[in-house]
Amino acid sequence: MKIQSKSKKINKAWLQEHIQDPYVKRAQQEGYRSRAAYKLIQIDEQFKLLHANQSIVDLGCAPGAWSQYISRKQKAFRANSVSPQNFLVGIDLLPCEKIHEMQFVLGDFREPEVQQHLVELLPNHTTHLIVSDIAPNFSGIAQVDAWRMEDLLSLTLEFSKQCLHINGKLLCKAFHGTGFSQTISQYKKVFAKVKEIKPLASRSKSAEVYLLCSERK
Ligand SMILES: C[S@@+](CC[C@H](N)C(=O)[O-])C[C@H]1O[C@@H](n2cnc3c(N)ncnc32)[C@H](O)[C@@H]1O
Numbered sequence: 678m679k680i681q682s683k684s685k686k687i688n689k690a691w692l693q694e695h696i697q698d699p700y701v702k703r704a705q706q707e708g709y710r711s712r713a714a715y716k717l718i719q720i721d722e723q724f725k726l727l728h729a730n731q732s733i734v735d736l737g738c739a740p741g742a743w744s745q746y747i748s749r750k751q752k753a754f755r756a757n758s759v760s761p762q763n764f765l766v767g768i769d770l771l772p773c774e775k776i777h778e779m780q781f782v783l784g785d786f787r788e789p790e791v792q793q794h795l796v797e798l799l800p801n802h803t804t805h806l807i808v809s810d811i812a813p814n815f816s817g818i819a820q821v822d823a824w825r826m827e828d829l830l831s832l833t834l835e836f837s838k839q840c841l842h843i844n845g846k847l848l849c850k851a852f853h854g855t856g857f858s859q860t861i862s863q864y865k866k867v868f869a870k871v872k873e874i875k876p877l878a879s880r881s882k883s884a885e886v887y888l889l890c891s892e893r894k
Pocket of ligand 1: 710711713714736737738739740741742743744768769770771784785786787810811812813814
């Protein structure tokens with residue numbers, strides 16, 4: 678009984694915070710599927726990740742807010758270009774409602790065949806930008822969750838080595854805590870620049886950060 682009332686309190690607090698969250702309100706007004714859009718928007722505004730004629734991969738894309746933002750920008754780029762060559766593919770374990778000019782792969786990114794399929798979809802088997810907000814379903818067992826996240830981050834790095842253009846960039850979610858420093862050292866072996874970013878839209882109490890990786894070695 679006690680546990681139940683504690684979890685009810687937490688749910689109530691979460692709901693209250695969610696309702697009052699300015700990014701939740703903005704997402705509703707601007708037609709984004711989740712507040713997560715503003716994390717990518719803020720990073721893009723600061724670091725200018727999105728350009729015309731880019732091929733982009735969105736890992737862990739559902740429900741689709743990041744891809745919606747990318748698709749909207751690509752639409753604007755297309756309108757201003759004579760021979761546009763934008764491409765967007767997203768992948769998730771969960772279904773993702775259709776997004777304009779986006780290809781969607783339903784599958785588990787950890788599966789080699791799924792990664793191979795993604796690479797085959799890419800024009801010239803190359804991408805200019807990989808964005809990843811992928812995160813496992815958290816079990817609540819810290820060690821297990823840290824290990825699952827580390828695994829996804831190391832697979833993301835291997836995937837980048839396989840298909841990221843030499844001048845391409847990788848933006849991926851990571852979490853401070855167990856395994857974080859190992860992940861950073863692993864990434865620094867592949868990229869000369871690995872910058873840690875905490876966009877305003879990322880809740881301050883969350884251990885979540887984003888790694889912006891560029892200058893492939
Ligand atoms: C935080 S959500 C992404 C939100 C997304 N960026 C957006 O803007 O809507 C993380 C996503 O990663 C997905 N995911 C987790 N593990 C995965 C895996 N092994 N393969 C594919 N997707 C995975 C989850 O299903 C979830 O939809």
